[in-house]
Amino acid sequence: MSRVEVRRDGPSLVDGYRAVVGDGPMQMLETLAARLRGHRLVMVNSTATGGGVAEILHRLVRLLQELGVPTSWEVMPGDARFHGITKTLHNTLHGAPGTLSADDVEWYHETNRRAAAALELDGDLVFIHDPQPAALVLHRRQPGQHWLWRCHIDLSHADPQAWALLEPVVGRYDAAVFSHVAFVPPLPVPAYLAPPSIDPLAEKNRELDEREEDELLAPLELPTRRPWITQVSRYDRLKDPLGVIEAFRLVRGREDAHLVLAGGGADDDPEGAAVLAEVRERAAAVGGVSVLLLPSDAHLTINALQRRSAIVVQKSLREGFALTVSEALWKRRAVVASAVGGIPLQILHERTGMLVHSIEGCAYQITRLLRAPDLRRRLGAAGREHVRGNFLHPREARDYLAVFARLVEAAAGALR
Numbered sequence: 001m002s003r004v005e006v007r008r009d010g011p012s013l014v015d016g017y018r019a020v021v022g023d024g025p026m027q028m029l030e031t032l033a034a035r036l037r038g039h040r041l042v043m044v045n046s047t048a049t050g051g052g053v054a055e056i057l058h059r060l061v062r063l064l065q066e067l068g069v070p071t072s073w074e075v076m077p078g079d080a081r082f083h084g085i086t087k088t089l090h091n092t093l094h095g096a097p098g099t100l101s102a103d104d105v106e107w108y109h110e111t112n113r114r115a116a117a118a119l120e121l122d123g124d125l126v127f128i129h130d131p132q133p134a135a136l137v138l139h140r141r142q143p144g145q146h147w148l149w150r151c152h153i154d155l156s157h158a159d160p161q162a163w164a165l166l167e168p169v170v171g172r173y174d175a176a177v178f179s180h181v182a183f184v185p186p187l188p189v190p191a192y193l194a195p196p197s198i199d200p201l202a203e204k205n206r207e208l209d210e211r212e213e214d215e216l217l218a219p220l221e222l223p224t225r226r227p228w229i230t231q232v233s234r235y236d237r238l239k240d241p242l243g244v245i246e247a248f249r250l251v252r253g254r255e256d257a258h259l260v261l262a263g264g265g266a267d268d269d270p271e272g273a274a275v276l277a278e279v280r281e282r283a284a285a286v287g288g289v290s291v292l293l294l295p296s297d298a299h300l301t302i303n304a305l306q307r308r309s310a311i312v313v314q315k316s317l318r319e320g321f322a323l324t325v326s327e328a329l330w331k332r333r334a335v336v337a338s339a340v341g342g343i344p345l346q347i348l349h350e351r352t353g354m355l356v357h358s359i360e361g362c363a364y365q366i367t368r369l370l371r372a373p374d375l376r377r378r379l380g381a382a383g384r385e386h387v388r389g390n391f392l393h394p395r396e397a398r399d400y401l402a403v404f405a406r407l408v409e410a411a412a413g414a415l416r
Contacts, residue, residue: 002119004048004073006061013063016201017394025394032401033067039408041071042123046086046132048075049296050264051234052196052323053129053152056396059199063397074119076133082111084270086132089165093131094238094318095157105165109135116140125404128173137172146407148400149173152196152320154341155183174407177400179321179342194399195345196321197391198330204299205330208307216304222290223258227310229366230260232302232327235275235293238318239263240338242282243359247315249286250363255370259283262292262305307331310376311369315362319343326391329353329383334376336365346391352383 018026043061045053057073064071078086085104092098100108116139126141128134129150137147149170155163155178163185170176175190184191198205208216222228229248233239241261248259261279264272276293283289294301306312312328312335319341326346328335335353337343347353354365369376 002074002077004057004061004075006058006065006073008062008065012066013059013201013393014066017063017392020200021388021392021394025398029394029398029401030067032398032405033064033069035405036069036125036401036408039069039125039404040123041069041125041127041404042121043071043073043127043129044076044119044121044133044136045073045129046076046078046083048073052321055199055202055204055323056196056393057129059202059393060397060400063393064401067397069401070123072120072123074121076112076115076136077118078111078115078132080270081107082132087270089131089162090153091238092159092162093153093155093166095154095159096238096318098159098162100161100165108165109138112136113139125408127400127404131166134166134169138169141172146404146411147173148403148407149176150194151176151178151183153183154180154318154320155185157318158185175403177403180345183320183341192399192403194396194403195342195391196323197393197396198323198326198387199393200330200388202299204303205327206303208300208304212300213304213308216301217308220290220292220301220305222260226256226258227370228258228260228305228308229311229313230262230305230309231313231315232262232306232324233314233316233322234263235272235279237271237275238316240315240317241275241279243317243362244313244315245279245282245286245289247313247359247362247366248289250360251366251370252286252288254367257288257310257366257370259289260292260305260309261289262294262302264294264296264298302327303331306333309333311336311366313362313366314338314343315356315359316340316343322346325353326387329380330387332377332380332384334369334379335383336362336369338362346383346386348386351379352386353379 088098112135312333314337321342339355349355356362
């Protein structure tokens with residue numbers, strides 16, 4: 001796969017976002033877009049489906065096009081070996097155990113070399129997402145181009161060997177963007193902060209009426225007489241689905257509830273099937289757990305699941321951001337989530353949700369919220385407004401355009 005064709009039919013995103021966030025933020029976005037007229041932007045990542053980055057790009061590319069900034073999206077090709085290497089790189093950058101051999105490093109660079117020859121990187125603004133395509137800058141950068149690297153990973157505990165592979169590559173960019181100040185390593189280039197965001201108009205987040213929810217959830221055959229505790233995520237060890245099941249086992253000793261684990265895989269994640277098998281085995285042993293494998297386009301089903309849940313959980317061990325937290329907060333759900341990565345930007349403890357540090361802490365907060373419906377409603381209402389002000393697509397687009405405008409205008413000033 002190379003270029004992703006983003007659909008442009010349907011109602012205007014600009015008008016839709018204006019109705020959600022107000023005229024002021026959209027006017028600021030339009031002003032920044034006007035400063036980039038005459039420039040063309042190319043986005044590059046490693047998958048068109050599965051995972052938060054792909055979800056963001058499907059809408060962000062269309063939004064930028066509507067704003068008058070010509071934007072295309074390229075997906076880096078790679079084989080199974082490359083995806084296995086970059087999965088290890090992803091995990092070790094998060095601080096998990098793992099090693100890369102000299103042959104692995106060479107194949108990583110060779111795949112980037114091949115991709116550099118295949119992709120259409122003809123914009124004067126090139127925006128590379130995450131480690132997989134990071135080395136493209138070594139092979140295709142042309143005079144007059146501005147290259148920006150976007151890191152969606154929490155690098156605060158990065159394995160030194162893993163970061164040693166990326167550090168000289170990132171130094172070839174004009175700047176880098178991170179989700180949280182704690183993720184920023186020492187760099188020879190400027191670093192900017194721009195947390196990820198969700199789309200309030202997308203099928204995963206739009207309002208649903210009760211009839212729609214019933215129709216979407218009926219095929220799943222979930223119990224209706226017990227409150228649902230739900231985690232939506234890829235089947236990935238860093239999302240700790242086994243830890244969620246253990247926390248639920250402790251909750252069931254105190255409260256009657258049902259656990260729903262819902263997720264799918266990503267095209268560039270080779271570990272998902274093995275993790276799913278482990279989760280199914282453990283869930284069968286504990287009981288009261290539904291393990292759902294959903295297709296990548298099951299956005300409305302996820303929407304309905306989150307809305308019908310009493311509590312949404314995100315018990316990650318490491319996390320770049322966790323868009324599922326903002327999704328649940330936007331739906332006014334009470335959220336219990338690990339205090340890792342970008343999650344504390346979204347969950348302000350006891351104000352917009354509950355932060356936890358252990359399986360026992362997770363079980364305690366779930367039990368507490370099951371017994372306190374008024375607290376659940378208060379947290380959900382505050383969480384929605386927190387997301388409205390900080391974690392919707394217009395704000396993320398504004399941050400990116402501001403960085404590109406700064407790079408373009410600084411270069412123009414240097415030429416003068």
